[in-house]
Amino acid sequence: GDSVTQMEGPVTLSEEAFLTINCTYTATGYPSLFWYVQYPGEGLQLLLKATKADDKGSNKGFEATYRKETTSFHLEKGSVQVSDSAVYFCALKSGQAGTALIFGKGTTLSVSS
Amino acid sequence: EADIYQTPRYLVIGTGKKITLECSQTMGHDKMYWYQQDPGMELHLIHYSYGVNSTEKGDLSSESTVSRIRTEHFPLTLESARPSHTSQYLCASRRAEGETQYFGPGTRLLVL
Numbered sequence: 001g002d003s004v005t006q007m008e009g010p011v012t013l014s015e016e017a018f019l020t021i022n023c024t025y026t027a028t029g030y031p032s033l034f035w036y037v038q039y040p041g042e043g044l045q046l047l048l049k050a051t052k053a054d055d056k057g058s059n060k061g062f063e064a065t066y067r068k069e070t071t072s073f074h075l076e077k078g079s080v081q082v083s084d085s086a087v088y089f090c091a092l093k094s095g096q097a098g099t100a101l102i103f104g105k106g107t108t109l110s111v112s113s
Numbered sequence: 114e115a116d117i118y119q120t121p122r123y124l125v126i127g128t129g130k131k132i133t134l135e136c137s138q139t140m141g142h143d144k145m146y147w148y149q150q151d152p153g154m155e156l157h158l159i160h161y162s163y164g165v166n167s168t169e170k171g172d173l174s175s176e177s178t179v180s181r182i183r184t185e186h187f188p189l190t191l192e193s194a195r196p197s198h199t200s201q202y203l204c205a206s207r208r209a210e211g212e213t214q215y216f217g218p219g220t221r222l223l224v225l
Contacts, residue, residue, distance in 0.1 A: 036216075038154075043119075043203055043216035087154050100146055100161055100171070101214055106154040 002027040006090045006104035013080055013111050021075040021107045023064075023090035031092040033057075033066050033073040034101065038087045047075075047088070080111045116140050119204050119217035126194055127225050134189045134220045136204030142215075143208065145187040149173060150201040150219070162187055194224045 007022040025031065032051045036044040048057030053068035062077045073090060090104040117138040126132055136145070147160040148171075158171030162181040176198070177191050187206075191198055204217040 034214075041218075043218045044205075045216070046213050049213070089156070100158050103156045106156070108154065 002031065002092060002094050002102050004090050004092055004102055004104040006088075006107055008105070009087075009108040011107060011109045013109070015082055015111055015113050016079045017111075019075070019077040019080045019084075019109070021088055021090075021109070023073045023075065023104060025071050025073065025090075025092050027071075027092055027094055029094065031094050033064070034091040034093070035062070035064055035073070035075050036089040036091060036103075038089065038106070040086070044089065080109070082111050082113050085109055085111045117204065117206055117215050117217040119202075119220050121220060122218060123221050123223075125223045125225065128193075128195055130194050132191050132194055132222070134202055134204075134222070136187045136189070136217055137185050138206045138215070138217075139185065140206065140208065140215070141184065142206035143184065144206060145181070146205040146207075146214070147171070147177075147179060147187070147189050148203040148205065149175065150203055152200075156203070160189065194222075196224045198222060199224050 003026045005024050034049045035047040037047045038044045048059040050057040050066035056065045064073050064075045087106045087108050089106045091101045120135045143164045145162045148156045149159050157173035159175040160179040162168050168179050177189050179189050202220045205214050207214040
């Protein structure tokens with residue numbers, strides 16, 4: 001079945017460091033791909049998404065490119081801030097109608113000043 | 114800003130009690146979901162609904178039940194709470210295929 005694999009955390013960085021969180025997927029057809037972020041004590045918020053191959057999603061300085069050839073959707077940010085500390089989830093929505101989002105296990109990011 | 118609400122936000126309850134976790138959304142979304150989030154932060158789909166009078170079990174077996182009598186509400190009930198039910202429960206909704214799934218703030222449940 002469809003699945004998402006993302007790098008295990010925690011990821012610990014200093015402020016202004018470069019961030020990459022790897023995400024790869026297995027899916028039939030042409031899924032849509034998402035990154036969600038969960039700040040402490042809150043629910044998940046959509047960070048960015050891409051619906052077809054070679055699309056680049058971007059938001060708040062974060063970017064991810066839908067790479068069909070490598071089945072990847074890695075999250076990147078050039079300069080992280082302390083306020084970016086959160087749990088990041090990669091997710092896919094199968095092309096099949098009616099299916100729910102499938103999430104990776106989440107990667108905890110901790111940024112120190 | 115997503116208009117999806119969950120109550121209570123935190124609940125501490127004794128074993129054997131019946132509890133209902135409320136979820137409501139004011140966006141007119143047909144599709145609604147319940148996820149259980151374990152301490153390692155992994156999300157597990159436990160129930161979903163595609164509209165009024167539609168409910169289905171998710172990937173993770175759960176002793177909870179849900180109902181969908183109105184589009185706006187998707188409550189989750191535990192008839193007899195146990196310590197193994199201690200977790201965070203997240204509700205989500207989506208209008209249609211290909212659209213963003215919005216999450217509520219979650220209910221953190223502790224069963225003693």
